[in-house]
Amino acid sequence: MKELVDKVFLLNRITGEFETAELFHGIDETNLSHIEGRWRPLFEVRRAQARASGETMSDINAEDGHWNWGRKALAAISDPFLYDIFALECGGNTQALLMTCKGSTDCFSRHPEHPKADMVYVEFLATAPWNRPRLVKEPTYKGAGRVLIGTAVSLSIEEELGGRIGLHALPGAEEFYRDVIGMADLGVDNDGPHTGLRYFELPQSQVSDFLTTQH
């Protein structure tokens, strides 16, 4: 059900050491049990604290805490022509998950550099709650989200789509895609299924910079 595709390094912010992480194509019951048994309880505790203190889910970067990854995995498995799902594991835990789409109305570029060009669309990307600086006081691993964005770019290259990717960001993650990843901010959707969400793209001209930048 899942296949090892690469080994990468994540910085453990607590020890200051780099650790080897494994990137898998596909997810299995172990990943889903990590999400239900480890991710969800932490999300629920912090969401309750945020509600009590008047913070929004965006303030603590927990807007995706309710996502049902079991259902998403099922969708990906039942339509492998269109969807791919990836899991990043490190330290005996699932550190981040990614689901991409290779063929839908979202898979056409809006960037002025190559309007309507085919690309890979990032449907969902989530890092474990303990890796999120605004969610926990001492986040554990740095770089998990970036590794998975790199995975989407690699998939786009593998599909001969030039490394082009696009996504809609939840408000709490906009800063990450714009300032950390360096994606182009193409504004907020005013209609359609992603109304109210800001849209980002990594155009083909930025792909090589993204892949060669050290973080």
Next chain:
Amino acid sequence: MKRTMTLNLTEAEMNAVEQMCDQKGLSKTALVRQSLRLYKSVDDRLSRGDKVFVESADKSEKAEIMVL
């Protein structure tokens, strides 16, 4: 694992493929992949009994897509 196949196309068909590749900035492999995804997603909907329509820009005309 990837597999390779050879296609036998007429001159007109190959011209259409090359024209599409130029317009879309895609390789022939990528064009075939994207075409296959589109064909399969439409065919899957039709197989379920759904109908697929194309609407004109001004929304005055609507035509049902037929798949051969």
